[in-house]
Amino acid sequence: MLTPAYIAQQFINALNMGSIYALVAIGLTVVYGILRLINFAHGDMMTLGAYLGLAVLTALALPAWAALLIPMLVVGALGVLIERLAYRPLRGAPEVAMLITSLAISSLIQNGATMTLTAQPRPVRLPAELTQRVDVLGVNFAVMDVVIVGLAVALMIALTLFVQRTTLGIAMRACSENVRVTQLMGVDVNRVIAVAFAISAGLAAVAGVLWSGKFGLVDPFTGFVPGLKAFVAAVIGGIGNIPGAMLGGYLLGFAEVFFVAFTPPEVSGYRDAFVFVLLLVVLLVRPTGLLGAREVNRA
Amino acid sequence: MKRFAPLMLIVVVMGLAGLAQSALNDYYQRVLSVIAINIILAVSLNLTNGYSGDFSLGHAAFMAIGAYASAILTLPARAKAVAMPDLPPWLAQAELPFIVAALVGAGLxxxxxxxxxxxxxxxxxxxxxxATLGLMxxxxVVALNWQPVTRGARGISGLPPFTTPLWAYGWMLVAVAVIWRIVHSPLGRAMMAVREDELAAACRGVSVFRTRLLAFVCGALFASIAGALWAHLITAITPSSFSFLITFNVVAMVVIGGAGSISGSVIGAVLMTLLPELLRRVETTLAIGGQPxxxxxxxxxxxxxxxxxxxxxxxxMGRRELPDVLGGRVGAQRAPSPAPAEAAGEA
Structure with a gap:
């Protein structure tokens, strides 16, 4: 059972899951860093991305790259719109106000999808060149697995460059340190927040397309649990911290996949419980996460 | 007279519940019981989400604990021998009365x-x-995987239908009375102080952590009772009965009624039970293109x-209670009926 090939296979699997969690966690962390908002509608951006990707592949019959680009742009724009309608009017209100509206948005998307597209899961069939399997040194994987990891890493590099090198990226980092002071420096905070939401929702949409491609299904609740798990990843890495979200995403992916791979079947059914027990442990032992700054309101 | 108002309220509510139980058909009895259960859920969630200022989304989890505990403890031993043959002997033999089972679940x-x-x-x-959503x-997951005790995805069915309007409204009165007393006690004021300003509260000698923990534990306790009532009303439970949907609806009741007002939670619960009940008929009748x-x-x-x-x-309701709005406070010695203009100005 524990052959090197099996372990390598699980390693690839974990890299896959980790890449997707990282993409989703980055979006959560970027928004949390600036607005202190735990965005419960984030996972539903994944769902929307997955549905759009499916529509592009089947109804429009466009090539695979379009099934990534179009959801990213459309859902990114939608993220900006949602911010404008549901979060901006509540800026300055108690922290839970935006959290409540994000719950409402999440419910709207889930039930809107149920009403218009039915709760029936829809199969996602990828183009043949992506599902083709490759055999390297006894380790078997699909081309899709490589695409997931490659694309996620490329997007993360692009985001890091954006945040480090561009004026807007620097403004974004400044905002997550102190919004009010940044505003005093003449930065248009509304623009920065809009960009943060566009990035957040866009990355979630890509993650949603990749997720539905990997598992071959999409339904109105596809993104809900991965969205929650991505929050766990963000907390592990230190919420508000972008490299932390990447690290947390991969750590969570490895922890979850190896938990399932190396425990007997009657235990591995508890995988989702394992992830949230992990959250409780992290909150107990190191609430600021691995890379997070100290931002805890100790009672 | 005013000091007897709570007592009168209890007599009236229980009288009406008894009347409903003897006069109304099953459907209306069930809707009435669901209203009472939702009131318990909303009022208890309000302790954390409204009073101590911690936003909990774990009510479905605590409901599930109460429901499963009560279901397993009250199911007749003969039924358990068939449905759950792998139960540990002390659980397989247990046949507790409803009230004891509900209390055990609440403790858990x-x-x-x-x-x-x-x-x-x-x-x-x-x-x-x-974290509470994670708890859910x-x-x-535990309910789904702990086959010998919970029967996994098959759930537990054929529960004794203990929950009648009298039981539901009895528990509702207990929950509302206890939470009303908590909120109007030094502990309740400590909760609100923590909500408004943790540091200031700590400076005045309030143990912030203890206060928040107490609010959370009390809320969980009553959520569990509501879960037990619900299980014995529907008489069948599965892991998916206690999904995010329930939590979301209870949060909606508290938010719409007014976080920080007990009567607000009651009003929210009544509204948010009746409205979906009416809309459910619309869902199936107002089908577009034959699709519900x-x-x-x-x-x-x-x-x-x-x-x-x-x-x-x-x-x-904001943070006001119904008696404040109607003028004059129930149970308090105060001059009756403030000027109407004052009441209007408040609203």
Whole structure:
């Protein structure tokens, strides 16, 4: 059972899951860093991305790259719109106000999808060149697995460059340190927040397309649990911290996949419980996460 | 007279519940019981989400604990021998009365809340939201995988139908009375102080962590009772009975009614039970292209919640109680009926 090939296979699997969690966690962390908002509608951006990707592949019959680009742009724009309608009017209100509206948005998307597209899961069939399997040194994987990891890493590099090198990226980092002071420096905070939401929702949409491609299904609740798990990843890495979200995403992916791979079947059914027990442990032992700054309101 | 008002309220509610139980058909009895259960859920969630300022999303988890505990403890031993042959002997033999089983479940839920609260409540209030949602996933996964005790995805059915309007409204009165007393005690004022300003409260000698933990544990306790009532009303439970949907609806009741007002939670619970009940008929009758509009009632609830947050963030009642609004406070010695202009100005 524990052959090197099996372990390598699980390693690839974990890299896959980790890449997707990282993409989703980055979006959560970027928004949390600036607005202190735990965005419960984030996972539903994944769902929307997955549905759009499916529509592009089947109804429009466009090539695979379009099934990534179009959801990213459309859902990114939608993220900006949602911010404008549901979060901006509540800026300055108690922290839970935006959290409540994000719950409402999440419910709207889930039930809107149920009403218009039915709760029936829809199969996602990828183009043949992506599902083709490759055999390297006894380790078997699909081309899709490589695409997931490659694309996620490329997007993360692009985001890091954006945040480090561009004026807007620097403004974004400044905002997550102190919004009010940044505003005093003449930065248009509304623009920065809009960009943060566009990035957040866009990355979630890509993650949603990749997720539905990997598992071959999409339904109105596809993104809900991965969205929650991505929050766990963000907390592990230190919420508000972008490299932390990447690290947390991969750590969570490895922890979850190896938990399932190396425990007997009657235990591995508890995988989702394992992830949230992990959250409780992290909150107990190191609430600021691995890379997070100290931002805890100790009672 | 005023000091007897609570007593009169109890007599009237129980009288009406008794009347409903003898006069109304099953459907109306069931809707009435669901209203009482939802009132318990909303009022108890309000302790954390309204009074102590921690946003909990774990009510479905505590409901599930109460429901499963009560179901397993009350199911006749003969039924258990068939349905759950692998149960440990002490559980297989247990045939407790409903009230004892519900209390055991409540104790269990309170214990779980205590254990989860210790790591989570040391952090900012909204961490609790995700951690409690995580707790809901954990409870669901355990219910799904712990086959010998919970029967997994098959769930437990054929529960004795103990929940009648009298039981439901009896428990509701207990929950509302206890929570009313908590909120109007030094502990309740400590909760509100913590909500308004943690540091200032700590400076005045309030043990912030203890106060928040107590609010969370009390809320869990009553959620568990509501879960037990619900299980014996529907008479069948599965892990998916206690999904995010329930939590969401209870949060909507509290938010729409007004976080920080017990009567607000009661009004929210009544509204948010009756409205979806009416809309459910619309879902199936108002079908477009022969397709029922499943999800419509949830969409309406979500839109209402959104509208309340944007246009009346304090909810229908704000932080006032019904007696304040009607003028004159129940139970308090005060000059009756303030000037109507004053009441209007308040509204």
């Amino acid at each position: 839920a309170a214990l779980v809340a205590f254990l989860v609260g210790i790591p989570v409540l040391r952090l900012r209030g909204h961490y609790l939201a995700v 996933v954990i409870v669901q 509009l499943y999800g419509l009632s949830q969409i309406v609830i979500a839109l209402m919640m959104l509208a309340v947050m944007l246009f009346r963030p304090q909810g229908l």
